Amino acid sequence: MASNYSPLPITSSSIELQSPNPIAHQPPTSEKIPTVVEFVNGEEDGDDFDDLPLILDTGRAASAGSGIPGAVFNLATSIIGAGIMALPATMKVLGVAVGFVSLILIGILSEISIELLVRFSAHCKASSYGDVVQAALGRPSRIASELCIIVNNAGFLVVYLIILGDVMSGSSDHVGVFDQLLGNGPWDHRKLVILAVLVIFLAPLCALEKIDSLSLTSGASVALAIVFVVVSGIIAVVQLFQGRIKMPRMGPDFGSKAAILDLLVVIPIMTNAYVCHFNLQPIYNELKEKTPQKMNRVGRITTVLCVSVYASTAISGYLLFGDDTESDVLTNFDKDLGIKFGSVLNFVVRIGYVLHLLLVFPVIHFSLRQTVDALVFSGSATESRKKMLALTAVLLGIIYLGSTTIPNIWVAFKFTGATTGPLLGFIFPCLIALRLDKQGKNLGLGEKFLSWMMLVWAVVLSIVGVIGNIYSLRSGSE
Secondary structure (H helix, E strand, C coil): CCCCCCCCCCCCCCCCCCCCCCCCCCCCCCCCCCCCHHHHHCCCCCCCCCCCCCCCCCCCCEEEEEEEEHHHHHHHHCCCHHHHHHHHHHHHHHHHHHHHHHHHHHHHHHHHHHHHHHHHHHHHHCCCHHHHHHHHHHHHHHHHHHHHHHHHHHHHHHHHHHHHHHHHHEEEEEHHHHHHHHHHHCCCCCCCCHHHHHHHHHHHHHCCCHHHHHHHHHHHHHHHHHHHHHHHHHHHHHHHHHHHHCCCCCCCCCCCCCHHHHHHHCCCCCCCCCCCCCHHHHHCCCEEECHHHHHHHHHHHHHHHHHHHHHHHHHHHHHHHHCCCCCHHHHHHHHCCCCCCCHHHHHHHHHHHHHHHHHHHHHHHHHHHHHHHHHHHCCCCCCCCHHHHHHHEEEEEHHHHHHHHHCCHHHCCCCCCCCHHHHHHHHHHHHHHHHHHHHCCCCCHHHHHHHHHHHHHHHHHHHHHHHHHHHHHHHHHH
């Protein structure tokens, strides 16, 4: 495309463009864009911010970046992870009717908190989750939020590797895929299998610099999750017609102390399943022609997709295995399903889910690496490829050590759901909205009520979840 401008020799850190026609040349306007610091100090004007870009343009062409489908896939991949396998067990605790309604309500609340975060991130020109937290609550709160992201994401990645090793190499609870297909061999060593997968498959994906580079793998990951839902749904329908499925419970069971303790931890697990807020800013930053309204559309499509996948997985898994449903429903699929081609479907479900985790892993790792980089190298202005690769290698090494030394990940998983999940998904977004609203009066009465309601609910949920986990640990040790 022809241009009326030619580059001048660069003699400083600034770049200027000169028109070959001096008469036609107009001096550029010097419109000042408020920074996060100016916003905190109250120097930002009160103009409507709904149409402001969420992230400042760093010079890339407006046409660059991912479209809505790619953003939806990346955001959905941030949501659908290891937590999906725990959802059938939540149905066993809550019952089908109560569990189904809970999944929908928590999904709606999560979408509301996402839109609040997008809205106020646009208002203060935040480029990351930590930026908007700092603008509203100060530097100490930013550090706390970044530590939550690190704990949350690193915990998920450790869970992924442990499940991957258990599925492929087996554990004390079930037979591994390699053992069933190939018999005994080096692949029976879980640590060796995890290391090989980490080096050969995960490291190259985690070394990518931009999250929109993962759009294709994210789309494949969502497709594999849908395959799991379809296959488990087909198995459930076949067993239903064969009369092998008992009438499921519709509500919670209050018949024992253990059942009541399970009720205290099951909602935090559901809540944690929707947490993706830490990935909003990088996904938005690489969205083509980005606006808050466009990002809200991405969030709504993603929420509908994830609620559908979650509800289908939870209900079909519980219908298949009933009261025998394990905390990780994948362990139930190493048994005879009692239908034609049942063994083949078992392999499809387990191998498909492992591939899903392999494709989710780099998306979660991207936000982990970005957060660690911002926290540790906050004073560094250089963006070095070598630094990024070194940080990736260190993080993968730590995650690998965690996956080989932590024997039981489910207790930690429930604690994450009761702490970092509510903080990142609800408590911080609601505090941000309520705090920044005082400067611009941008929340309506209904939005304020929802913000306060979600804040109180999340705090109570976190406290009750931690108490439930403590009692569960004490009961298990007695």
